[in-house]
Amino acid sequence: MQTSQSTLHIGIVGGGIAGVALALDLCRHTHLSVQLFESAPAFGEVGAGVSFGANAVRAIAGLGIAEPYRQIADRTLDPWQDIWFEWRRGEDAGYLGASLAEGVGQSSVHRADFLDALASQLPEGIAQFGKRAVSVEQDAEQARVLFTDGSEHRCDLLIAADGIKSSIRDHVLQGLGQPLAAPRFSGTCAYRGMIDSQQLRAAYRARGVDEHLVDVPQMYLGLDAHILTFPVKQGRLINVVAFISDRSRPDPSWPSDSPWVRNASQEEMLAAFTDWGDAARVLLECIPAPTLWALHELEELPGYVHGRVGLIGDAAHAMLPHQGAGAGQGLEDAWLLARLLADPQVLTSRPQAVLEVYDAIRRPRACRVQRTSWEAGELYELRDPAVADDEQLLGETLAERFDWLWDHDLQSDLQEAREQLGWKVLV
Numbered sequence: 215m216q217t218s219q220s221t222l223h224i225g226i227v228g229g230g231i232a233g234v235a236l237a238l239d240l241c242r243h244t245h246l247s248v249q250l251f252e253s254a255p256a257f258g259e260v261g262a263g264v265s266f267g268a269n270a271v272r273a274i275a276g277l278g279i280a281e282p283y284r285q286i287a288d289r290t291l292d293p294w295q296d297i298w299f300e301w302r303r304g305e306d307a308g309y310l311g312a313s314l315a316e317g318v319g320q321s322s323v324h325r326a327d328f329l330d331a332l333a334s335q336l337p338e339g340i341a342q343f344g345k346r347a348v349s350v351e352q353d354a355e356q357a358r359v360l361f362t363d364g365s366e367h368r369c370d371l372l373i374a375a376d377g378i379k380s381s382i383r384d385h386v387l388q389g390l391g392q393p394l395a396a397p398r399f400s401g402t403c404a405y406r407g408m409i410d411s412q413q414l415r416a417a418y419r420a421r422g423v424d425e426h427l428v429d430v431p432q433m434y435l436g437l438d439a440h441i442l443t444f445p446v447k448q449g450r451l452i453n454v455v456a457f458i459s460d461r462s463r464p465d466p467s468w469p470s471d472s473p474w475v476r477n478a479s480q481e482e483m484l485a486a487f488t489d490w491g492d493a494a495r496v497l498l499e500c501i502p503a504p505t506l507w508a509l510h511e512l513e514e515l516p517g518y519v520h521g522r523v524g525l526i527g528d529a530a531h532a533m534l535p536h537q538g539a540g541a542g543q544g545l546e547d548a549w550l551l552a553r554l555l556a557d558p559q560v561l562t563s564r565p566q567a568v569l570e571v572y573d574a575i576r577r578p579r580a581c582r583v584q585r586t587s588w589e590a591g592e593l594y595e596l597r598d599p600a601v602a603d604d605e606q607l608l609g610e611t612l613a614e615r616f617d618w619l620w621d622h623d624l625q626s627d628l629q630e631a632r633e634q635l636g637w638k639v640l641v
């Protein structure tokens with residue numbers, strides 16, 4: 215397909231948070247034609263919580279989805295509305311400090327609700343389901359993606375938003391002459407569950423645990439383990455993630471025939487937290503049927519873009535969840551790409567140049583977020599080489615550790631991108 219003078223054809227593979235958010239923005243612009251391909255029979259997310267930092271909340275607003283987000287988002291109640299997490303000792307819930315994010319606090323949603331809210335805004339005819347991409351080709355004129363059902367789609371730009379196991383990442387890395395990058399097991403697993411907040415309140419009351427711990431997001435820290443909680447569904451449910459890490463091997467591996475997510479027993483989960491105090495154990499006792507997630511991540515990639523094909527979201531920079539930042543980075547990717555593609559000057563530019571600039575601006579930051587997400591896990595689990603179990607230093611470090619991530623100026627990214635493209639400033 216030739217890039218027509220009036221329309222740029224964009225294919226998106228993968229309908230998770232990053233792909234759907236991008237499609238939603240792009241389909242509003244008359245010079246863009248957008249098709250999104252999802253392998254599953256419908257959009258779907260797991261029934262767990264996901265939280266967003268101030269940077270991600272700004273990207274959400276910039277993508278034009280602030281209103282559906284606002285309708286389902288949770289915030290911590292007044293007077294704790296600015297608290298991202300309170301940090302506590304796992305063994306007795308002793309207070310170590312708090313991280314404050316002024317004006318945002320802990321902004322979170324139920325994942326499935328969020329994706330539903332986004333997907334419901336997508337006009338008919340944009341998304342196609344049951345389309346599993348298997349390979350990509352490109353030449354000077356177009357990109358072509360092939361699906362397992364034998365069909366194909368041709369477009370000017372192809373955006374891979376197909377998650378950590380991306381089917382398109384190899385094409386990009388090969389095109390760049392770089393080694394391939396497979397997801398790697400981090401050595402950390404996470405038990406996940408949701409608790410009815412009234413049930414937790416009653417259980418805490420019965421065991422003499424302060425109910426404040428229900429209302430305010432909490433992170434309980436211990437050696438090689440930590441547990442986080444925050445309310446979702448307007449406070450009706452408490453999202454719980456309990457992490458355990460095996461640091462005995464420098465290069466941990468996960469059996470290739472084992473699923474990354476499985477059902478787990480409560481006994482198994484409680485056995486991993488035997489020495490922990492009531493606040494943590496009562497939480498876990500309220501989760502009869504947790505799931506266990508083997509957490510994988512990607513190494514920092516040497517490039518997100520090859521020619522007409524680009525990676526966004528977890529396909530580009532899957533990271534550990536310790537800063538609650540993975541989906542937010544996917545939203546920042548979507549926001550910057552959408553702002554560039556939405557500019558009609560894209561029609562008179564080489565479309566590949568837009569992807570190159572996206573890569574140049576977004577990759578250094580996303581890599582830093584990946585790196586610091588891993589480091590955050592070391593800090594929470596008392597393995598940071600400089601802080602270890604020094605509680606005062608831990609509290610002080612955590613208080614300001616995330617500011618650079620949340621305070622990032624997305625508009626300056628856009629301005630720099632436009633300068634690199636040599637585009638006129640819009641008035």
Ligand SMILES: Cc1cc2nc3c(=O)[nH]c(=O)nc-3n(C[C@H](O)[C@H](O)[C@H](O)COP(=O)(O)OP(=O)(O)OC[C@H]3O[C@@H](n4cnc5c(N)ncnc54)[C@H](O)[C@@H]3O)c2cc1C
Pocket residue numbers: 227228229230231232233251252253254258263264265266345346347348375376377378379380381404455507509526527528529533535537538539540541542543544
């Ligand atoms: C325990 C845990 C907690 C987390 N907490 C947070 C948090 O609080 N805040 C935060 O910002 N992030 C968090 N994250 C990270 C976040 O979940 C991810 O970064 C985010 O969901 C990735 O979105 P995505 O759209 O890039 O990819 P995915 O959500 O993986 O979506 C990819 C989509 O592509 C589809 N697909 C896959 N392969 C193909 C193919 N070949 N062809 C077509 N379609 C395909 C899939 O079906 C899926 O719909 C957490 C992660 C974990 C594991």
